[in-house]
Structure formats: structure tokens, C-alpha cells
Amino acid sequence: MENEHGRQRSCLVVGASGAIGSAVVRRLARKETTMGLHCFKNPGSVASLCRDLGIDANRGHIFQADLGSEKACSGLVAECRQALGSLDLLAICHGDVGWKGWRDLEWADWETIFRQHCLAAYTLATHALPSMIAAGFGRIVYLSSIAPKYAGSSRSIHYAAAKGALEIAMRGLAREVARTGVRINGVRAGFVMTPQQRTGRTEEEQEERIAKIPLGRAGKTNEIAAAFEYLMSDDADFITGEIITVAGGD
Template sequence: MPQSLAWFAAHDSRRERLTSRHVLRRLGGRWVSNQRVALVTGGARGIGAAITRRLARNGITVAAGFSKGRETAERLQSELLSDGASVIVVQGRVDDPADCSRVVEEVLAKYGHVDYLINNAGITVDKTMRKMTHEDWQAVLNVNLYGAFCMTKAVLEHMIERGFGRIVNISSVIGETGNVGQANYAASKAGLFGFSKSLALEMSQRGITVNCVAPGFIETEMVAAIPEAALTKVIEKIPQRRLGQPDEVARVVEFLLDDESSYITGAVYSVNGGLDM
């Protein structure tokens, strides 16, 4: 059995659910949790919510970031807290450096450390190039690419100081293939490939891995907004002839965060049903 498949089988069969009753210890001026802590941007909806659920239900403390939609975020938090998971929700804009620093400080103040950063926040403003405005272009690049830079910048020195970290950037198959009406989105997601590989090289001897997950068409609200006729044509191009599920992406993210994945860095994992073949 390939190593990655063996990991999934082993972890699904022997996973013990942890609860929020974890141990705190004093380190410098902070109380530090002995439980691993993940910060997931865009962590309350779509793929981000699936990542939050999977990590939280498998014993990782999760800070789920969101920019708007507090009710949705708090509903997810309540769901997971009722399962005995350890979850907080934190509001902020990923394209605002001050907000990113504040969010990280909130998490550090509560738990003492951040082990994992998942840069998942993303938006679309789809128009052909002739109709796309400068504002349309910049809005998408600001959230999808600059946002990953800002959030990584806010947490990186902390990870370097601790000598440990896992950063996973959620890109897209569109960053590899391009798509009509998505020049801004494709550019932002392609940029995450170069960002991830460059940062992986810089952090390669500091105990920090940086990887990319590139989903294809996943069954989320974003994909549900695609007109039915257009979506049918998309599915016909996918070798598996189906949309992916958010948890199928979340499983790959969880794998990349694991201690046993420490030799994987600068990689791009495609989760797209074979769409890029």
C-alpha cells in the first residue's frame, strides 16, 4: 500500500477523539496548550468548513477565520463544541495586515502557539478580460494571493522561533489550466504555487513545511453558483464524472499537517478527479 494510503487507513482505524480538556503549561509569559493548534482562513464555509470539521473532530484545536457571516461561523462553532471539539472563530480580513496580526495574536493569547496555518480564504469575480475592471482584478488578487502572504507573514516569525510549522495553501486546478472568465482567479491561484515553493525553500531547514493543495470542482456554494448547463459540461470533462466533496480536500490537508509528513514540502497535491490529466 502506498505510504499516503497507509496513513489514511491507519489514522481512520485508530483515531481517538480528543476533547477540549487539554493540558495548559506556562511558557515564558503565556499559558501554552499541549494540543496542536490550527488557524484556518475562510474556515467557516465550503472547503474551509470541511477542514475545520475534520481537524477539530480529530483532536486539533482550530481557530476558524472568517471575514463576514458571523452567524454561519458561530453555528459551525456550536456544532463542533457540542461534539467535544476545541474551536474558536475569529473575524478579520486576510488582505489587511493589521487584521492578520490581530487574529494571530488572539490565537496566541488563548493557546500560546500556532502549529498549522491553512490559507484557504478565496473569492471569485468572474468576467471576461474585456469586461473585467481594475477593481475586479485587484479584489481577487488581494484576497486569494496577497491574503495568503499577509497571514503567513503574521505567523511566520512565531513558527521560526518554535522551530516547527505546517503551512498549507489552498490553490485550484484553475491555477494550472486557466479558465474563460477567470483570468484574475487563475492568476491568484497560480501565484500560490510559486509562493508555496519559494517559501518552502526558505523554510526548508527551520522545521517548517509549505505545501499546496489544488482542488478541482468541489461541491460547495461557489460551484453551486455555476449555471447548470455549464456545470454539466464541466463534469463531462472530469474523468471520474463527478464533483469532489469538501472532505476529500480536507483529508489531504490533514495528511500534510501530520508529523509523519515532515519530508513533504514544496509539493502540489491535486484533488480534482483527474481533471488535469
């Protein structure tokens, strides 16, 4: 994948150490993109992903950051742009659910989850935008969830609210910059069996959740990543401010 100047496109995958984020990396790496790979606590898993995919230090740069503050978000984009020389594609795939029932949810829990999902994604995007606008090209794709549709489960009301706010913020931003060559879209993932789901639900709850999916199974990380790859591609040039739901009919 090359940009209009004939050079490789450069990409930052936020949450590249995660189950869905690493599937996005696998997809984008096939396109010869130079990559910034973000993680929080697990740089080792990104390093081993790079080894697996044959991404050497010239092509892949690993960044570690807790994205709970504006400084961390702006710093990540700046560091990545400096290391790669440009930033054409931004995939935002990080974040935790922070499972807690309403009786235990405190102000600080709400704040953590809103910072991590809504504020971080919006801030990453706004810091990536100036150079994308100057280049007349950019693709930003973020990960949302079908959680807002159900207002979350009994232990994820705050998470569902944060993802709902995220969708509105990113859609608004997409419309603001629609005439600059930058496209901003989301992928609304359904239930995918990742560590986040395994730790947050009992086996019985996982089975109950899957039984509610019209297609009768959990999604696969690669199926979510496929939507990212499409929205990043030139084929999606006429799409902005949209959200593609990949949720087995849920």
C-alpha cells in the same frame, strides 16, 4: 495531536465558514486541536459548526476579518496567537472567485482577487512563521486550484492568475524556511460543488464542467480536507514546497 512539549497543537483555519474550510475544521477537530476559526461575513455558520462539533469557547475562538489588506492578515495571526497561546498549524482556505469576463474585468477586480488569494495567503504565512520557527515546528497548508492549468474559465482569468502566483510564492517561501521545522504545502482542488461554483456557473455550465473530469464527478469537500489533514500530520514530515492535486484526474 500534541506538539513536542506534550500540549495540544493549536490551529488557525482561515475561511472556516466556507464549504471547504468547514470540512477542514471537521477533520482537524477530531485531533483535539485548539482552534482559531476565521470567517468574513458569516460568523453564524462558524458558531453553528462549533456547536455541531462540540467545540466550546475554551477550545474554539472565532475571528472575523476581510483579508484584503496586510493589516487584517497580520492582525488575524496576532489575535489568534494571543487567544490560543501559540500557533502550530495554519490552514488557508478562504477566498472568492470574483466571476467576471475579460471585457468587464477592471484593475480593481484584479487587485481584489490578488490581495485575497496571493497576498493574503503569503502575508498570513509570513506572520505565522516567526513563532513557528522559534518553536522549531509548524505546518502551513493553503488551498490552490487547478484553474491555472486551464488559465481559468471565461470568467475567472484573474482568479487563475492569482492562484498561479500563490503557488509560486508559497513554494518559494517553503524552500526558504525548509531547515527550520516548518513545512509549507498546498492542495490544488478540482471542481467541488460549493456555493462559489453554484453562483458562478449556470446549471448547464456546471454539467459541462463535470463532464470534463476524468472520474466523471465533482469532488467532495471532505476529499479536499483529507489532503489538508495529511499534509498537517507528522506522516508528511518529508514533504515541503509541494502541491497535492485532488481533482479526479483533471
